[in-house]
Structures are given as C-alpha cells and as structure tokens.
Amino acid sequence: MCALRGTCVPDVRDGLKPVQRRIIYGMFQDHRLTHEAKYQKCAKVVGTIMGQYHPHGDVAIYDALVRMAQDFSLRYPLVDGHGNFGSLDGDAAAAMRYTECRLAALAAELVQELAKRTIDYRPNYDGTQFEPIVIPARLPQLLMNGTTGIAVGMATNIPPHNLGELCDALIDLSRHKDLEVKDLLKHIKGPDFPTGGQILNSKSELRQIYETGQGSVRVRGEWKLEELARGGRLVVVTSIPYAVNKSNLVAKFGELVRERKLTPLVDVRDESTKDVRIVLEIKRDADPELVMAYLYKHTPLQTNFGVNLTCLVPTDNPEVGAPKRLDLKSILRYFLDFRFDVVTRRFEFDLKQVQQRLHILEGFAKVYDALDEMLKMIRKS
Template sequence: MPEHMSMLAQADSKTRKKQDASGNGGGRGGATAGGSGGGGDSIAAPLAEEARRRYLNYALSVITSRALPDVRDGLKPVQRRILYGMYHDHRLTQDAKYQKSAKVVGTIMGQYHPHGDTAIYDALVRMAQDFSLRYPLVDGHGNFGSLDGDAAAAMRYTECRMAGIANELLAELGKKTVGFRPNYDGTLFEPIVIPARVPQLLMNGTTGIAVGMATNIPPHHLGELCDALVMLIQDKEASVRDLMKFIKGPDFPTGGQILNSKQELREIYESGQGSVRIRGEYDLEDMKRGGQQIVITSIPYTVNKSNLVAKIGDLVRERKLPLLLDVRDESTKEVRIVLEIKKDASPELVMAYLYKHTPLQTTFGVNLTCLVPTENPEVGAPQRLDLKSILQYFLDFRFEVVTKRFQHELGELLKRVHILEGFEKVYDALDEMIKIIRASEGKQDAAKKLMARFKLDEIQVDAILEMKLYKLARLEILVVEKELGEKRAEIKRIEGILKDKKKIWGTVKSELDEIKAAYNDKRRTRIGGAGSEEVEFSEEAFIADEDAHVVLTRDGWIKRVREVKDPSTTRLREGDAVMTVLAGSLKANLVLFSNMGAAYVTRFNDVPASTGYGDPVQKLFKFDDNERIVGALSLDGRLSKPEKLVAVTKDGLGLRFALEGHTEVSTRSGRRYAKTGEGDEIIGVQPVGEKDLLAVLTDKTSALVCKANEVNELQGPGKGVMVIKVEDGDRVVEFLSVPPGQKDKSIEFETQKGRKLSLNPGKYEVTGRGGKGHEMSRKDAVKEVIRPVTFIPLPEQKKD
C-alpha cells in the first residue's frame, strides 16, 4: 500500500485506540467525562481528533470509491455501476431496444450509486459522447450534447443502450471471473471490477479530482494498445521505449496534432505525468474569385467549439488580426470552421497568431494516477504509474480472468458430464429403469431404488426423473452419447490449458488479436512536432510598419494618434494638459516611469488609438493607489537613447540608473527601478549625461546645482543619496539635468508674491550635493512651475 494511504489508515486506527483507551469508544448510556455530552447514546471525543478522523474517512472514500478509476477495468465506480445496471438489470445490450435514460438512472441510483441522479446522468451522457470518449460505451438516442458545449436533453427525453464495445467489458461477467460485494444497503451485490477484455483505462482515458490527488489520463488508439499488449506478453522485459514502437501517443476523439517530440512523449509515459501540446489542424481551399480561405478541420480535445469561434470573432471585430476578415462555423458532424483572409495574406502567419492567442492550441496535463489492487480485494490504492505498469496490470488481470473463466467452464462441463454419465448408465437398461419407476410409490422412493440399482447419486437421479419421455428414443440416446464425447474432449482441452501458463497467455493474446480485428480504426490525432519550415509566431509580423505618436497628459490619460502637429490642439479633458508627446514606430517600445519607482514598457501599437480623450494609463498597467506617471521616453531606434537616467524624490533624494534594463516589454506590474521611503515619491525621471549638471528646486525656492555624477549610480532598485537637504514642511518641486554651459534650458516658475524666476544651471553657482542650497526669493514659495511639453519628433528620413 502506498505511503500516503498507509498514513491515512494509521491515523484512523490511532484515533480509535485513543477513544477506546479513554473509555469513550464503546458502551451505551454511560456517563460522559466531566459531565459533558448530550444524551445516553452520546460518546465524548476530542473535537480535533474526531474532525481529523472523519475527514480522513471522507478522503479515503473519495479516493477509493468516487474519483479514481481502477487500473484493471479502467472505470470509476459510477461508470462501472451504470454499465453493470444496463447489462444485468435492463439487458440493454447493443441489439436491445433503447430505454429511457431516466429509467436507467433510477435503477442505478436506487440499487448501486446513491449519490444523486444528476451525477449519474452526467456520467452516462459523457459515456455516450463521441467527442469525449474515443470509443463510446453507451449508444445514445436523442440529444446528448455537442462539441459547442450544448448540454444534453433531460433524462426523461433521451434513450440509451450499451454500445457494441461495451459488451467486451461485461461478456464474461456470468462466469465467476470477478468478485462481488454488497451494494450500499446490503440488499444486492455488485462487481468489484468488471472483466474487461479491452484496456479501457488507456483506451478512453479519464479525468477526476480526489482529495489531495487527481488523475487525467488521455485516450489512446485501441489497435496500438492491443499491439503493445501482445508485445508485452511475448517480452516481459520490454521497456516503455519498446512499447512506444506501437503506442505513438494519445489519440484524441476530436483529432488534432500533437506537437511533442518522441523524447518528450517517452518522458511522459515513463514518469506518468507531463504536458501534451495539441493544436487543431487546417486545410487551404482556393476561392473562385481568387485567393484562399482557411478551413479548420479539427480542434484540440476538450475545447468548446463555439467559444473558439467567438474568440476568433472577437479578434476580427477588434481588428487585432488585420489579415483575418471573417469567420464562419459551417460544421455538421465534422468540424469545419471557415476563416476568410485577405488575398495577399499568409495563411501560415494567420494560423500562427491564432495558435498563440486562441484555444486552437492547448495543453493536456497528463497524470496517470489510478487505483491498483491491494491485499484487500475490495479496496484499491492510488498510485501514479508508467505506461508499462498500466499495461502489465491489465495483462495480469486478463490472465486471472481467463483462468477463472476456464475454471468455471471446466466446472460446468464436469457437472454436465456427470449428468450425461447417469443417462449413459440407465440407457443400457431402459426397461428395467421404467419398471422400477412404475413400481415405486413416489419420486423419493423411485430415486432411492434407482440409486441403489445403478449406483447413481442424487444429482444424476434427479436429472433422470425430470427427463422427458421423448429422450428415451434411440436417436436421442445417440445425441447424448455424442454430447458426452464432445464434453469429455473439451474437458481434456481445458485441463491442458489450465496446466500450462503459456497456453493461458496464448488465449489472452488471441483474444487481443480478435479485439483489434473487430474494433481497429484509423488514428485520428496526428503525431509529430512542428516542422522546421513552419512559421513561428511573431507579434511584429502583425503590426503595420508605420509611425505614430503617443500623447500622455498630466492627469494620466494616454492615447495613440497618427500625427501631432501642435500638442496644444489635441483633445483633452477639462483642466488637463499635455505632459509628453512620444514619437516612434508602431513596432517600437516606449517606457513610462511612475512616482512609485516602477517602469512600464509597452509597444506603441499596444497603446489604444483614439481621437478623443484616450484611456486612463491604469487601464494598461497594474497601478498601486496614488501611483501616477512622472516621466516617459520613446525607445524608437531612430532616436538617440540615453545610457543613464536620473530620478529625484520630493524629499531631496536622487539616484542614477541604466536605461538598459527597461527597454523590453514588461508585464502589467512593470519593473522596479527605485525604492521610495514612506511618504516619499519620485517627482520625475530625465536623461542624464556623465558631465551633466543637476539643478533642484524646492517649494520654498531653495535651489541647488551640482554635478550629476555625484549622484550614485545604482545597479538595482534603491532609495538613492541626498541631493538637497529639505527642511520640514518643504519639498522638491522640480529638477533639471543639462550639459554644462547650456544656457537655453532652465526651470521657469512663478512665486506666491508674483515674481517670475528662472533657475539656469549654466548660470548658477555649482556646489556639492547634500547642501541646503540658496533661497531664490526670501520668505516666498513657488506658486507654479511652468513646464514645457516634451516632444522629440522623429527624423525625416526613416531608417531601414
């Protein structure tokens, strides 16, 4: 038994022992400890221990009796009970008339599976869906759902019977091949497992979630499974690699293409877990008016077709894929999703985008967990197996079933021969037998006299006395003698098989060959990864090669426009103003710096185009409360990009950092470039050169100019160093970084007293960082900083 199952059982046992030792485990009507409890039949127990014990019991029940399939017949309990009820109680074999599903569900719920009719009907419906099971076990008549996610009709409307292949699971049931156990109320018996002749676990796969574990087994091709089983019979030492010469990989009922390499699939089958990448397939059709259209002919397993079509339709409506013009679902029984594309569009490029952005390509998480036999025949233990182990468990089960079947047949033959030998004895003295019977006083008297005269036992005598008179005819006697000879020959043959394991394995092998011959069909899922010539998905391939401008306002609104001749004429919300205009190609990136120390990088193309106000920048990124943009930079290759940037906080701290780490597209959460102290925030980010001067202005008109290289360059996010000491109640309101000697750039501001002042780093005294600076207007404060719009246009000649 696996370790986790053993631990569950031990915990349950320990809890029971504790209760027995404390005197709380048995007896009725006893006084409870400390006067606690609630009535004569109550048992005092620690709440934590009792909750733990009951949860463990629940977990064991879900694992062993609900969610996981048995490795031998490959069925969960509800599936097994449905098939058994249809076969045993309703005789709904493949040639029987359909019966209402409600009638079947009622029988299963009332006699075998008391967990609600919805759960039973859902399981029955899935067993009838040819897009859920590779080989459906139930033949449904009526609406049993669709690939579009449509639910099945109510059980009172649908009808069902067993599918032909389901008979292979149950045909040997009446030959004492498997054990039985009482049903939930002890009034009937149900099989522990059914004597499956087909490897149902891998053939149809299954999925289930238990407590602390789950299973997800993909379906496979039955012919390949039979070939692999035959090989394993002939060579017990065969490896997973050897078995995969026959089992190429999963075979999903909805077709598709598996992209995993042989090496990846082998690792999945050896470990019992992994991910299978699967995508839908498509064909190209020539149009009468020229050009081509794409026809999707298969979709991945478990994908809802209507949702897939809706997702593609959204791409068309939002024009995220300009090459795609329209999508139509023309499916009947076969999948046919038609994609109308532009005449000059590359179909491979369109499909590469759809594989990336829609469920047309998905992954199937393989988890080969199932219940394996234990010493207790009624309880299985969960275990994750590899491919060979699953096949070997099935073969061992088939060997056991075939052996028991032969033993049962031998027993029946011996019983029949025993009766026929009784007939043989009396046929030589028919007149005497009749005379004895006529002279007897009744059946019992006749039986005693016949047993004494012909040395017969009760079984033989009873058969003789129940025999019809026409059986005494000469031809009937010859028939008995012929049957006796045939039965004795059959007994000799079966005894020979039972004495030789090789002959039993030969029978198992021949039956597998018969299964393959009867149900073999064409593989639906194509195996093989993407070819070397396949078009790789590239977002840039779907972005127009044209220039655009991004307008960012001081209130945090952002939009993309084709061109900007005059920033002051762009449409803005009342009271808002343009902060920055960034120019660049739609394929280029731009970076936005926030006051919380985060850098957000996106493409120009990803900024929503608008002729109105645009969108709040928070819609594009995941902002914290009170976070706003304080700096921005275009990363277009035609513009000169600074190597270093400088940031200053309102508390007078400054830091330099490299742009290099903030050029690639980021997540919605951005990348951290600085850390801000409590109550502090960054007021701006600007490009800086190694010889630049840094000018800083506070609210109380204190100004300081220092060399920018005195500000430490940080390799990672940090708080920085002191640039200017800020008194209590004061704060930095603006800063400027310019090359030394440049006199045309300055900080322009107006004070509360109405003075208009200018802080020009080229004309101001340069001091060391960390000082208090000089007051530009005594006992005055900054009323407004006049900030010009930042706009660096693109060069006229566009580089290739």
C-alpha cells in the same frame, strides 16, 4: 472535486470509476440494454442505478451517462444515446426524461464474461444486492478512453489512445515480458483524441511522459488552405484540441476580427456539421502561416493536456484499491495480469459445467446398460 478518492480515480483493471461501472452493470444486468435492445428512457436507467447501486444523486449519474455517450468526449463511446446528448459547442444534453439510451456494441466486450463468475462481488450500499468490484473488461478501457478526475490530495488525467495500437502493444508485451516503455512506443504513437488535433511533442518528450506517468501533451487544431475561383483564399480549421469548446473558440476568432488585433483576418464562419469546419477568410496578400501562428499563440486553438497516469491498483483487500502513479508498461502489465485471472476463472467455470454434465451423462449410461433391471424394479414398486 471528490472527497473520496475511490469515486474519482479509475481502477487500473477495468479502467472505470464506480459510477461508470455501475451504469454499465445496471444497464446490462437489470435492463438488458445490449446494443441490439430497444432504447430505454435515461430517467428509468438513472433511477435504477441510483436506487440500487449509486445513491449520490441523479444529476451526477446522468452527467456520467451523457459523457459516456458523447463521441467528442470518449474516443470509443460506451453508451449509444438517442436524442440530444450535447455538442462540441458546449450545448447541454436534454433532460433525462427526453433522452434514451442503450449500451454501445463495444461495451459488450466489457460485460461478456460476467455470467461465468469471472470476478468478485460485494454488497451494494444497503446490503440488498450485490455489485461487481470490477467488471471483466476484455479491452484496455483505461488507456482506450482515458479519464479525468480530481479528489482530495490527488488527481488523474489520462488521455485516450488508439485501440489497435494498444492491442498490438499488449500482444507484444504478453510475448516479451522484458519490453521497456521505448519498445511499447513503437506500437503506441501517443494519445489519440476523439476531436483530432496535431500533437507537437517529440518522441523523446512522449517517452518521458509515459515513463514517468506525468507531463504535458501539446495539442493544436489542424487546418488546410482552400483556393477560391475568384482568386481569394480561405483557411479552414478541420479539428480542434480535446475539451475545447468550439463556440467559444469561434467567438474568440470573431473578437480578433472586431477589435482588429489580427488585421489579415477578415471574417470568421462556423460551417461545421458532423465534422469541424471553421472558415477563416483572410486578405489576398496575407500569409496563412503567420495568421495561424498568431491564432495558436493567442487562442485555445493550441492547448496543453496535462498527463497524470494515476489509478487504483489492487491490494490484499480485493474491495480496496491503492492510488498509484504508473508508467505505460505497468498499466498494460496490470491489465494483462487481470485478463489472465479472468480467463482462468472462465475456464474453471466451463470445466465445472462440463464435469457436472458429464456426471449426469455417466449416470444415464449406467441406467441404459441396466435398463431391463431398472424397468423390473419400477414395475415391482
């Protein structure tokens, strides 16, 4: 739990917490770790972030960096990790002296416009450098990857969503400002978790969640039935709910087999590689639907994701955000307003560069028109 709300609650504009923002900014600005650069030791990156921007301990910084590289934690990872960065089974990442990292290709869309003075900066913790208040994200990171955090007196828990659906909704909202949440849900079908799973909520329930900014999303793992050549059948679980530890889930299945609480279930095997594949061997006369119904009720194969769309919104003080629970439309509207401001400042920067260049070229033109006189003046001097 965080004592300061600003460290645990993301900004509605770039969708990042301070530690995430500083990691991305430090990797880009100080180490130039774009997606085309060579991998660099995480220990070196963490040291830079801690020494220049985030003096809160290397463990917290490394944990945040690791999560940003896990494709089972983030729908669209922002860090490209090389080495052991943990697994769905709950395995911890290797120590930072062993792992390497660089920014993911998608992260370039978050920092691409930094050089054109599109955002404001503030002094770092010791006043020796400057850091961005927010970064000029070109993607709706807040809803794209979601976030979770607990601070004193408040919490946030935002699910991830499909980027294509978010972009369609943003385009529609930019053209029709009077759209309501129900109209936006024609594009955004609901959360899109990196581990897959089936969402059980009805359309009306999802609409209420997105209109109020809070609620509960029911998620269950998906499964399929495989027929064996000798006549038997296997139930194969192909996805699990978000944030569920796979090894603990398999252990729970095994416990049911050992204690014979679910007699139709004969054996359990975890055959997962890159994709989830948990094999449940059932008796020939067993009803797979009843077996799965029992597992959904008595194991974490079905869970609830508590939605809380709380984030920091801009105030009169550009360095301080106010926590507020928003609905779906408000989040998208804040992002569009932010992008309008960023693009305006980017064009102003480009215009100023062109004007400065034009001023120099006009001077060259005048000199060229009076070239003979200029040469005479130079010779006389």
